[in-house]
Amino acid sequence: MTVDNKRIRMSNVIIQSENDDRKYRYISLDNGLRALLISDLKEGESVVDEDVESDEESEEEEVEDHGMEMDDQSDEEVDENIANSQQMERKSAAALCIGVGSFCNPDNIPGFAHFLEHMVFMGSSKYPGENELDDFISTRGGDTNAWTDTEKTCFYFGVEQKYFYRALDRFANFFISPLFKEDAVDREIEAVDSEFQMNLTDDNSRASQLFSLLARENHVMRMFMIGNAETLRETPKKHGLNIYSKLKDFYQRLYSAQYMTLAVYSKDTLDRMETHVKDIFSSVPNNNLPRPVFDSHKEPFPDISFHKIIKVLPVNNVHKMWVSWACPPVGDLYRTKPLDILDALITHEGKGSILSLLKKKTWAVGLEGNMSYDGFDFNSTWSWFLFSIKLTPEGFSHYREVLVIVFEYLRMLRENFESLTAFYEEQKLIAKTNFRWREKIDPLEYVEKVAENMHFFSEEDVLTGRSQFYQYDEKMVKSFLDFMTPEHCNVTLMAKELEELCTLEEKYYKVKYCMEDFDEKLMLNLQSVQNNLELHFPEPNQHYIGKALIYLQNRVFVPNYPVLLKEDAFIKMWYKKDNKFCVPKGYIHIHLMSPVTYKTLENATMFDIYINLLTQILNEVTYSAVMADLDFSIDGHKTGMEIIMDGFSHKLPELLKAVMHEVFNLTTTEKFYQAICTELKKSYHNTMLKTDELCRSVRFAVLEPVQWTCAEKYLVVDSLSEDFVKFMNFVKEFQSKLFIEAFVTGNFTLEDAVSYADIMKSHMSGEVVPHDQQFKLLLREVPKSSYYCQQYSHNLSDANSTLTTLQS
Ligand SMILES: [Zn+2]
Numbered sequence: 001m002t003v004d005n006k007r008i009r010m011s012n013v014i015i016q017s018e019n020d021d022r023k024y025r026y027i028s029l030d031n032g033l034r035a036l037l038i039s040d041l042k043e044g045e046s047v048v049d050e051d052v053e054s055d056e057e058s059e060e061e062e063v064e065d066h067g068m069e070m071d072d073q074s075d076e077e078v079d080e081n082i083a084n085s086q087q088m089e090r091k092s093a094a095a096l097c098i099g100v101g102s103f104c105n106p107d108n109i110p111g112f113a114h115f116l117e118h119m120v121f122m123g124s125s126k127y128p129g130e131n132e133l134d135d136f137i138s139t140r141g142g143d144t145n146a147w148t149d150t151e152k153t154c155f156y157f158g159v160e161q162k163y164f165y166r167a168l169d170r171f172a173n174f175f176i177s178p179l180f181k182e183d184a185v186d187r188e189i190e191a192v193d194s195e196f197q198m199n200l201t202d203d204n205s206r207a208s209q210l211f212s213l214l215a216r217e218n219h220v221m222r223m224f225m226i227g228n229a230e231t232l233r234e235t236p237k238k239h240g241l242n243i244y245s246k247l248k249d250f251y252q253r254l255y256s257a258q259y260m261t262l263a264v265y266s267k268d269t270l271d272r273m274e275t276h277v278k279d280i281f282s283s284v285p286n287n288n289l290p291r292p293v294f295d296s297h298k299e300p301f302p303d304i305s306f307h308k309i310i311k312v313l314p315v316n317n318v319h320k321m322w323v324s325w326a327c328p329p330v331g332d333l334y335r336t337k338p339l340d341i342l343d344a345l346i347t348h349e350g351k352g353s354i355l356s357l358l359k360k361k362t363w364a365v366g367l368e369g370n371m372s373y374d375g376f377d378f379n380s381t382w383s384w385f386l387f388s389i390k391l392t393p394e395g396f397s398h399y400r401e402v403l404v405i406v407f408e409y410l411r412m413l414r415e416n417f418e419s420l421t422a423f424y425e426e427q428k429l430i431a432k433t434n435f436r437w438r439e440k441i442d443p444l445e446y447v448e449k450v451a452e453n454m455h456f457f458s459e460e461d462v463l464t465g466r467s468q469f470y471q472y473d474e475k476m477v478k479s480f481l482d483f484m485t486p487e488h489c490n491v492t493l494m495a496k497e498l499e500e501l502c503t504l505e506e507k508y509y510k511v512k513y514c515m516e517d518f519d520e521k522l523m524l525n526l527q528s529v530q531n532n533l534e535l536h537f538p539e540p541n542q543h544y545i546g547k548a549l550i551y552l553q554n555r556v557f558v559p560n561y562p563v564l565l566k567e568d569a570f571i572k573m574w575y576k577k578d579n580k581f582c583v584p585k586g587y588i589h590i591h592l593m594s595p596v597t598y599k600t601l602e603n604a605t606m607f608d609i610y611i612n613l614l615t616q617i618l619n620e621v622t623y624s625a626v627m628a629d630l631d632f633s634i635d636g637h638k639t640g641m642e643i644i645m646d647g648f649s650h651k652l653p654e655l656l657k658a659v660m661h662e663v664f665n666l667t668t669t670e671k672f673y674q675a676i677c678t679e680l681k682k683s684y685h686n687t688m689l690k691t692d693e694l695c696r697s698v699r700f701a702v703l704e705p706v707q708w709t710c711a712e713k714y715l716v717v718d719s720l721s722e723d724f725v726k727f728m729n730f731v732k733e734f735q736s737k738l739f740i741e742a743f744v745t746g747n748f749t750l751e752d753a754v755s756y757a758d759i760m761k762s763h764m765s766g767e768v769v770p771h772d773q774q775f776k777l778l779l780r781e782v783p784k785s786s787y788y789c790q791q792y793s794h795n796l797s798d799a800n801s802t803l804t805t806l807q808s
Contacts, residue, residue: 015464017438019583025270026459029278031286032258036450036462037273038265040443047268048090051162091142092266093158093443094168095451096175099259101149102225103294103379106250109236109243111192111227114148116250117155118188121146122181124173130181133157133170142167143444150225150379151294153254154452158444161267165276168264172280175255180247186233193229197799199509201689203314206511207322207492208376210312211384213506214305214490221300221381224508231508256287261454263447295380301326306490313502313512314494315795316686319396322492323406324386325484331373331380331456334465336473338480339385341424343369345413345538346406347387350623352536354409355389360534362675363395363402365616373456373466385484392675396495400522403491408532410484417481419537421472426541428469434629435467437583437648486518486526541624562743565750566757569768570738575753576745586649586746588656590760592663593640593739595773596730604638604708605716606730610666611636612676618662625655632659638706638777640738649747656759664735664763670724677721684714689795695802698791703779703806736765739774782806 014024014036023039041047102113123130137144142159155174159167199205215221224231236243262281266273306326314320330339347369349355358364370377370386377384389395395402413420440446450462457465502512518526562576597607614634622632630647632655641663645655687693687710701707720727740760744753793801 013460014462015460017435017463019437019439020463022440023270024463025274026462027274027277029257029282031282031284032256033260033262033281033284034454035262035264035277035281036454037270037277038263038447038450039268039270039273040265041267041269045267047272048161050165090160090267091158091443092161092164092264092268093156093447094164094171094262094264095154095156095444095447096171096260096262097152097154097451097455098255099152099261099291099455100254101151101153102223103150103220104250104254104292105223105225105227106246108239108241109227109246110224110231111196112232112243112246112250113153113254114225114227115188115192115232115243116247116254117146117148117153118191119180119184119247120155120174120178120251120255122184122188123179124170125177125179126173127170128179130184133167133174136163136170137167140167144171148225149375150220152374152452152455154448156444156448156451158442158447164266165280168276169280172284175257175260175281175284178251180244180251182244185244189229189232192227192232196226196228199226201315201795201798201800203312203316203318203320203494206315206506206509207310207312207494209509210310210492210506210511210513211301214308215300216302216305219297219300219381220294221297221376225376228508252285252287253289254292256289256291257281257284258286259291260284261451263450263454265443265447293380295329297381298328299326300381303488307488307518308490309516309518310490310492311498311501311514311516312492312494313499314496316689317496317682318494318686319391319393319682320494321389321391321396321399321402322386322490322494323389323403324384324490324492325488326490327383327385327480327483329380330378330383333473333476334373334457334461335470336476337469338473338477339383340371341420341427341469341477342413342480342484343371343385343387344427344627345420345423346409348538348623348627349619350538350627351620352534352538353623354405354535356620357405357532357534358389358395358402359616359620359672361395361398362392362671363398364389364391365675365679366390374452385480390679393678394675396493396497399491399493400525403522404525404529405532405535407486407526407529409535410481411529412531412535412537413481415531416537417478420477421474422540423537424469424472424477428472430541430628431468433648435464437585439581439583439585486523489526491518538624538627541628562745565744565753570764571740571742571757571761573741573753573757574743575748575750576743577748577750578746584649584747585647586652586744586748587646588644588652588756589743590643591640591741592643593741593769593774594734594737595769596733596737597636597640598638598706598708601708601712602716602720603730605713605720606727607636607641607734608680608713609673609676609717609720609727610731610734611641612680613666613668613673614662616672616676617666617668618659621662622655622658625651625658630655634659634663639774646746649752653752653756653759656756660759660763666728666731673724673727674721677717681714681717684710684717688714689793689798691793691798691800691802694791694793695804698789699804699806702789703782705778705780735763736767737769737773738764739769740764 014026016024021042025037027037028034105112121133123132134144137157137159140159140163142157144157146155157167157171212222212224232243262277264273264277327339346354347367355364355367367387367389370384370388372378377386389402391399391402453462453465501514504513505511506513558577558579562574564572565575566573596603598604611634618634628651630645630651632643632645635642643659645652645659697709701709742757742760744756
C-alpha cells in the first residue's frame with residue numbers, strides 16, 4: 001500500500017489556539033486516506049439527533065445566495081444575518097482535498113482535470129441521481145462547491161448537523177463509484193467555459209496567463225489550466241478524440257485514497273465521527289501508485305525569457321505595474337517564511353516605505369503583494385514573488401523612476417540587514433497573539449482550509465502552518481533578497497496608453513501584449529542605485545502591540561441586547577458588553593450622518609473624493625495598527641460616512657483617535673487631490689464595465705427617487721478636480737453639520753464606551769442638525785404588475801450578463 005506522507009510528521013499533538021475549545025483527532029484509514037476530525041461539541045452539550053425523514057421530502061427552505069451588496073442593510077438582511085449566524089453554530093461541514101490538479105492535464109486536453117472535477121459531481125452508483133448531493137444539500141439550507149488548482153483539487157460542503165452523515169455518504173460516493181453520465185458532458189463543458197468567460201474581463205488573470213508563455217518548452221507551467229469549450233470540445237473533436245472515454249482512466253489514476261485528505265467538522269463526539277468516517281470512506285479505492293509529483297520540474301522560468309518588460313493592453317482603465325521574480329518553491333520553508341517577511345517589508349505602507357514615497361510624488365495610490373502557498377503562483381515548481389503597484393497616469397509615465405525607487409528600497413534592506421531580525425520577531429509576536437485569540441470562522445470555510453493544509457504542513461502544524469513564523473532563518477532570507485536583482489526581474493505594465501505597442505495576441509484570453517528587453521540605460525540605473533534617505537525600515541510597532549487582557553466578567557446581569565447609552569442633539573450611542581465570546585476584542589461602528597452628502601450630484605461626487613482621500617491618508621497613518629491586526633474601513637453612503645473598526649479592544653481607542661482626527665483635520669495637497677480625482681474617474685469607468693455593478697446601479701435608479709449613478713459622477717469629476725477650494729468648503733460643511741449614531745460592543749466597560757462617545761463628540765462644531773434636514777432613504781413603490789428593464793453592457797465583448805428580480 002502506498003501512502004503519500006512525505007511531509008507529514010506524526011506527533012499526535014496538534015497545536016491549537018488556547019481560545020479554541022474544539023477537539024481534534026488525526027486518523028489514517030487503511031486505504032491511505034488521512035482525515036482530521038474536528039469536534040465542536042461543547043461540555044454538557046448533547047449530540048443532535050439525525051433527521052430520519054425520507055430523502056424525498058424536505059422541510060427547510062433554501063437559503064439564497066445574495067448576489068449583490070446593498071448600500072444600507074435592510075431589516076430583513078439584518079434578520080437574515082442573525083439567522084445565518086445561528087445556522088453557522090449548527091452547521092457541520094466536510095472537505096476532501098486531493099493532492100493532484102491541473103498539472104496532470106493530458107498535454108492535448110488543457111482543462112481536463114477541471115472538467116473531471118465537474119463530472120465527478122454527476123451521480124454515483126449508490127446515489128445515481130444527477131446533482132443528487134447538490135439537491136440534497138441546497139434544499140436543506142447548505143452549500144457545496146469545488147475547485148481545481150495546479151496540484152490540488154478540493155470538494156467541500158456544509159449542512160445542518162441533523163442531515164450531515166447522510167450528506168457525507170452522498171459526498172463520499174463521488175470518490176467511491178462515480179457514474180460519469182455521458183449526457184452531462186456537454187453541460188459541464190459549458191459550465192467550465194462559463195467560468196473561463198468570467199475570467200476574461202479580469203486583467204490580473206489575463207496578464208498571469210502571459211507568464212505561461214515565458215515557461216520552458218514542455219514545462220507544466222506552460223499549460224492553459226482552466227480549460228474552455230475550445231480545448232474541451234472543439235479541438236478534441238477536430239482530432240477525433242473522445243474525451244468522455246478518457247474520464248474513467250484519468251479518474252482512476254488521480255482520485256486515489258492515498259492522495260486524499262479529509263477534514264470533517266461536526267457537533268458530535270470524536271469517537272462517533274471516527275466510526276462514521278471509517279465506515280463511509282474506507283471504500284475509496286487506492287490505486288497503489290505513487291502520487292504524480294512535479295518537484296523535479298524546477299526553474300520553469302529561465303532568466304532569458306523571464307527577464308522582460310511585458311506591456312499589456314488591459315480591459316479596464318488602469319495604470320498598473322507588476323514587479324516580480326521567479327523564485328524557488330517555498331512550500332517546505334513554511335516554518336521560516338522567508339518570502340513572507342520580505343513581502344511584509346516591500347508592501348509596507350507606513351513611513352519610509354516604497355508606497356509612502358510614491359504617494360508623496362503622486363506616482364502611486366496602492367501597492368500590494370501576492371503571498372499565498374498555492375495555485376499558479378506558488379506550487380512545487382516555483383514561487384512567484386510579485387507585487388503590484390497601482391500607478392497614477394503621472395506615475396505610469398515615470399515608471400522607470402518608480403523602478404529605481406523599488407531597487408533603492410531593496411538596497412536599503414541589504415544594507416540594514418541586521419534590522420530584519422527585530423522585524424521578524426515583531427511579525428512572529430503579532431501572528432502568535434492573533435492565533436492566541438483567533439475566533440471561529442464558518443465551518444465550511446474552515447474545513448476547506450484545513451483539508452488543504454494537511455497537504456502542506458506536518459500534523460502538529462496543520463492549524464498554524466499558514467500563519468505562524470516559527471523561527472528566523474537569516475541565511476535563507478538573505479539568499480532570497482540577494483536573488484531580487486534587476487537581472488532576474490520581470491516588469492509587467494498595464495495601461496490603455498500601450499494599445500499601439502501591443503501587437504501580439506495571446507491564444508486563449510486574446511490578450512493584446514508585447515515583450516521587450518530591459519534597455520541598457522535602465523539596467524545601469526537599476527544596478528547603480530544609491531541610498532535614498534526617504535526610504536527606511538518601519539518604525540518598531542510597539543504602539544499597537546501589547547498584552548491583551550479581558551476585563552473580568554462582571555457577575556452582574558449583562559443584557560442580551562444593546563442598550564442606548566447616550567442620546568442628545570449630537571449623538572445616539574448604543575452599547576453591548578460581550579458576555580459570550582470572552583476575547584479581548586472590540587468593534588466600533590460609527591455613522592456620521594450629514595444632510596449635505598447626497599444633496600446634489602456634485603456633493604455626492606465630492607463625498608466620494610473625500611472618502612477616497614481619507615482612506616489613502618489613513619492607510620499610511622494607521623498602517624502599524626493594521627499590521628497588528630486592527631482593522632478599519634471608511635465607506636460613503638447616501639446618509640453619510642460609515643466608519644467601522646475592530647480588533648484588540650485595548651488598542652482600539654488609539655485607532656479611534658487617529659481616524660477621527662484625520663476625518664476632521666483632512667491634510668492633503670491640491671496635487672494629491674487631483675490624483676485622487678483621476679483615480680476615481682477611472683474607477684467610475686471600470687465599475688460601469690461590470691455587468692453586476694451596472695445592473696445594481698439601474699436597479700437603484702428604478703427604486704430610489706434620488707440616485708446619482710457612476711455615469712453621472714464620471715461626467716462631473718473632471719471639473720471638480722479643477723476646484724480644490726470648492727472641495728475643501730464641502731468638507732467643512734460636512735464636518736459642521738453632523739449627527740452621530742454609533743454602536744460599541746465587545747470587551748469594553750460602560751466607562752470605556754462613554755469615553756469613546758466623548759472622543760467622537762470632541763470634534764463636532766456644536767451646530768445641531770434638525771431631524772427633518774437629515775437625508776432620508778426613500779423608495780418608490782413599484783406598481784403591481786410585471787415589468788422588465790433591459791440595459792446593454794458597456795463592454796460589448798463581455799459575454800457575461802446579470803439578471804436581478806424584484807418582487808413587491
Ligand atoms: Zn469549475
